[in-house]
Amino acid sequence: MKIKKSIVFIACGVIAIGLITAGLVILLNQPNDIAVKDSEGNVFATFTYVDSEVALNIENESLKESAYIAFEEAVGKIADKYNLEEGEAVKKLFKSADCINTTLQTELVNNLKSSVEKNNITANTSLVLMNAEGEILAGYSNSEKNEAFCNYKTYLGSTIKPLSIYAPAIESGEFFWSSTFVDSPVSVTVSETGEKSDWPRNSDGKYTEENITLCNALAFSTNTIAVKLLQEYGVNKSINVLEEKFGLNVDFEKSKAELNGENEVLAAIGLGYLYGGASNIELAGSYQVFLNDGYYTKPHCVEAITNNENDVVEIKYKKKRLFSSGTAGVMQKMLRNVVIGGTGTDARIKDIQVCGKTGTTEENSDNWFVGFTPEYICSVYHATESTRGNLCPKLFSDAVKDIPHTETEFKTSNSITRQPYCEKTGLLIGEGCKDGNLGYFSKKSVPVMCTQCK
Ligand SMILES: [Zn+2]
Secondary structure, eight states: OHHHHHHHHHHHHHHHHHHHHHHHHHHHHSOOOEEEEOTTSOEEEEEEEETTEEEEEOSOGGGHHHHHHHHHHHHHHHHHHHTOOHHHHHHHHHHHOSEEEEOOOGGGHHHHHHHHHHTTOOSSEEEEEEETTSBEEEEEEOOOSSSOGGGOOBOOGGGGHIIIIIHHHHHTTSOOTTOEEEOSOSEEEEOTTOOEEEESOOTTSOOOOSEEEHHHHHHTTOHHHHHHHHHHHOHHHHHHIIIIITOOOOHHHHHHHHHHOGGGGHHHHHSSOOTTOBOHHHHHHHHHHHHTTTEEOOOBOEEEEEETTEEEEOOOOOOEEOSOHHHHHHHHHHHHHHHHHSTTGGGOBTTBOOEEEEEEOGGGOEEEEEEEOSSEEEEEEEEOOOSSOOOHHHHHHHHHTTSOOSOOSOOOOTTEEEEEEETTTSSBOOTTOOOEEEEEEETTBOOOBOOSOO
């Protein structure tokens, strides 16, 4: 009897341990809830995973976009680390992590939100605010979708020009602030009905047929000059810059240029019609180089993905130099002129200096302004069919003007020099030159002196 009792006892014990273990296994396989913390360590959103569906729980609806930005970035990091498809990465994230620590400053979302509301824009708008180190501080959108609208990829329009053409051309040392091209069509296209039209069109539909400096062409976003400069600099070189420096998707353009020749992708590379598109976050991140002396850190808000405060993946960001200090300094001055007297005057802010670039695509369906102050980068996207014009510079100004700044003026880079140039040739002014103007040049590459004027 004694032995039997023991066997029953042991058997019960084994079953109990088995049940506990099974329970534990089930528990361990249960997806965690994931808390998203702001830069101060406060939880402002929670994601849950139920029946293969991701759900966001949030008290303050305005913070929805910021939460999705953090979540999607964390999924991307898991996907990269374990080489997983997105769906699998989502599962893995919920099984392995319970918290995402971010650089987000939730109080700044109100500035972005009130700008959109003040301008009576009810849909399809996204704004992202970043610092000079590529840290995302806030995101806002009025999109109804359960995803980050700041990650939506679309055409960049003319906001691509500084990245794909102007900065690389100036970096080459072969082109300058004062280099000129004639504002005239590059080619004539013939439609199926036999109708001829000049290409590319400038936004006002006119050509001045006059010499225009690179500085003025950027300020007024003259498409003809952008395309001519791109052809002279080299389309394939520009494709490489977009891919290798800025990490943009140019797979389609690369193969098209290989198959049909460089001229086939002039509009994509020069005028911002990349087939794979680019997102608001990618655009804002790229403009860092013009604020941060030529340096770039991949845009990000996720600082750690943890479980019980232990890191689930190691997260490190590396700052890289993409352009020389001189190129960044000249570009900053050029982008300043866009806002002082070019296409971006609506972005001006009283008592704070602003640089930036506008962009619109055909029929004005994509509208952009990506700008920066001495402390912040803010990129604004608005998709619309309305005829109110590009409201993004105004949205930028309204979003940024009330953000406290300790620095309100840009410091001129030590790597650039201000010198008079000959308006006729774009070379440094010589004895015989009649009309001169002042321009900024990288100290490493200044044009030669003009000897052509008598
Ligand atoms: Zn001259």
